Amino acid sequence: MSAHRIATLLRDQPLGTTVTVNGWIRTRRDAKGFSFLEVNDGSCLANLQVIVEASLPNYEAEIARLATGCAVRVIGELASSPAKGQAVELKASEITVYGWADPESYPLQKKRHSFEFLRTIAHLRPRTNSLGAVARVRSTLAHAVHDFFRERGFFLVHTPIITTSDCEGAGEMFTVTGLDLDQPPKREGRVDFSRDFFGRRTSLTVSGQLEAEIYALALGNVYTFGPTFRAENSNTSRHLAEFWMIEPEMAFCDLADDIDVAEALLKHLVGCALTECREDLGLFARFIDQGLIARLENVLARPFIRLPYSEAIEQLKVSGHDFEYPVAWGLDLQSEHERFLTETIFKQPVVVIDYPKAIKAFYMRQNDDNRTVAAMDILFPGIGEIVGGSQREERYEVLLARLTDAGLPLADYQWYLDLRRFGSARHAGFGLGFERIIQFVTGMANIREVVPFPRTPGSAGF
RNA sequence: UCCCAGGUAGCUCAGUCGGUAGAGCUGGUGGCUGUUAACCACCCUGUCGGGGGUUCGAGUCCCUCCCUGGGAGCCA
Numbered sequence: 001m002s003a004h005r006i007a008t009l010l011r012d013q014p015l016g017t018t019v020t021v022n023g024w025i026r027t028r029r030d031a032k033g034f035s036f037l038e039v040n041d042g043s044c045l046a047n048l049q050v051i052v053e054a055s056l057p058n059y060e061a062e063i064a065r066l067a068t069g070c071a072v073r074v075i076g077e078l079a080s081s082p083a084k085g086q087a088v089e090l091k092a093s094e095i096t097v098y099g100w101a102d103p104e105s106y107p108l109q110k111k112r113h114s115f116e117f118l119r120t121i122a123h124l125r126p127r128t129n130s131l132g133a134v135a136r137v138r139s140t141l142a143h144a145v146h147d148f149f150r151e152r153g154f155f156l157v158h159t160p161i162i163t164t165s166d167c168e169g170a171g172e173m174f175t176v177t178g179l180d181l182d183q184p185p186k187r188e189g190r191v192d193f194s195r196d197f198f199g200r201r202t203s204l205t206v207s208g209q210l211e212a213e214i215y216a217l218a219l220g221n222v223y224t225f226g227p228t229f230r231a232e233n234s235n236t237s238r239h240l241a242e243f244w245m246i247e248p249e250m251a252f253c254d255l256a257d258d259i260d261v262a263e264a265l266l267k268h269l270v271g272c273a274l275t276e277c278r279e280d281l282g283l284f285a286r287f288i289d290q291g292l293i294a295r296l297e298n299v300l301a302r303p304f305i306r307l308p309y310s311e312a313i314e315q316l317k318v319s320g321h322d323f324e325y326p327v328a329w330g331l332d333l334q335s336e337h338e339r340f341l342t343e344t345i346f347k348q349p350v351v352v353i354d355y356p357k358a359i360k361a362f363y364m365r366q367n368d369d370n371r372t373v374a375a376m377d378i379l380f381p382g383i384g385e386i387v388g389g390s391q392r393e394e395r396y397e398v399l400l401a402r403l404t405d406a407g408l409p410l411a412d413y414q415w416y417l418d419l420r421r422f423g424s425a426r427h428a429g430f431g432l433g434f435e436r437i438i439q440f441v442t443g444m445a446n447i448r449e450v451v452p453f454p455r456t457p458g459s460a461g462f
Numbered sequence: 463u464c465c466c467a468g469g470u471a472g473c474u475c476a477g478u479c480g481g482u483a484g485a486g487c488u489g490g491u492g493g494c495u496g497u498u499a500a501c502c503a504c505c506c507u508g509u510c511g512g513g514g515g516u517u518c519g520a521g522u523c524c525c526u527c528c529c530u531g532g533g534a535g536c537c538a
Contacts, residue, residue: 029497083496109488433538
């Protein structure tokens with residue numbers, strides 16, 4: 001049964017034609033001798049208004065009992081609407097009820113709910129205007145990510161979910177095991193992972209970066225876009241234990257090139273949302289964040305500020321602002337510092353580069369000053385860090401020294417060092433948290449609303 | 463994980479000095495109406511987050527655990 005999608009009908013408005021629509025009832029309003037139904041099929045934010053005359057055979061028995069949430073098929077003629085509020089409406093000639101929804105027990109009401117409550121009914125929340133809009137934006141942007149890289153000749157690499165490598169500094173990892181947790185094999189008092197499924201301890205990936213480097217040094221430009229897992233006990237509006245990350249890795253590329261790509265990607269995604277998701281963004285601009293559209297356009301308006309860490313420290317110092325945490329060269333930037341840079345000083349995205357090497361990961365390329373590394377963080381107003389990246393250390397001896405200084409087991413990184421022994425080349429990459437960009441684009445305050453089924457400490461329902 | 467604020471009807475919340483609970487909305491019934499978060503009238507709904515304690519008596523005070531929100535840390 002091929003049905004018409006409401007988004008298409010509202011766009012093309014084929015007046016006078018008979019169409020079939022499958023969807024869910026949002027509300028029913030009764031008038032004298034007929035009823036109004038609002039039907040939504042998920043294809044767009046807008047509902048289709050359906051006019052049902054009381055003369056339909058199942059009017060008394062079924063139509064008059066339709067309530068929010070019922071699944072229906074409507075066949076009828078599309079006509080221009082005589083009243084304000086909608087351009088077209090569907091004059092029903094036949095309505096079939098696929099599935100009832102008892103209004104006494106159906107949790108969704110035809111009024112606004114708190115996002116907190118909707119989270120407890122994650123199986124029903126995509127049927128709301130706002131969560132449905134988020135889902136459409138998320139899908140659109142996921143495709144836009146692939147479009148962006150494909151147009152630029154990047155290859156998509158599927159890096160492993162189960163891994164033995166620990167991308168240092170990326171946080172706590174979830175262990176993956178097939179062992180009987182009630183009776184784990186032990187050796188010298190500790191769990192003996194050599195008898196586990198893979199013969200050694202394995203975890204869920206915290207980053208595909210190291211594996212992406214392998215493919216960048218073979219195919220040139222590559223990217224990964226997949227789930228990422230962090231076992232950090234983070235309880236904030238911008239952290240998930242399971243999230244999706246985009247990680248490009250580019251050979252023969254330095255930090256400046258890296259930032260160029262990241263900036264272009266962010267602008268591509270924001271621009272794409274503005275042009276392809278206008279109706280859904282309109283909902284967010286009305287009910288979530290009045291300044292949303294202006295903030296998105298501000299991102300596209302001019303080049304991002306590129307600011308060396310040392311200058312950022314100076315800017316913060318001379319601002320005269322009284323910060324809770326100290327500002328000094330060598331200390332990491334705190335949230336309040338990042339926010340002050342993007343929201344008060346520059347009022348636009350800021351890329352901080354060349355951080356002290358002591359506060360950054362071992363794989364970041366050491367600069368000639370011997371005290372900073374070619375790292376960059378892109379800070380967005382309201383979101384904070386949205387991208388973190390660096391030029392990678394491609395020099396064998398320097399990398400070896402960094403690994404040794406960090407006290408990391410060299411045996412585990414032999415293959416990583418090998419990349420620097422055989423045909424090494426400068427390369428760079430970054431990580432973009434997919435949910436963070438969706439948060440920015442939709443204005444949603446909590447990251448748990450921009451992923452269908454959020455996994456956070458103490459919560460993995462559905 | 464730390465600091466702060468919360469958890470009361472299906473939802474959003476009020477509840478005074480400790481005396482076993484209310485409102486609006488939703489829903490139901492009736493009316494009205496080319497309506498559109500419809501409108502008008504009436505009606506239903508409670509393990510006051512879980513456990514323990516103080517007290518003649520606890521939604522209210524104390525302890526503890528769980529969860530949520532805001533901020534912080536960690537990061538994307």
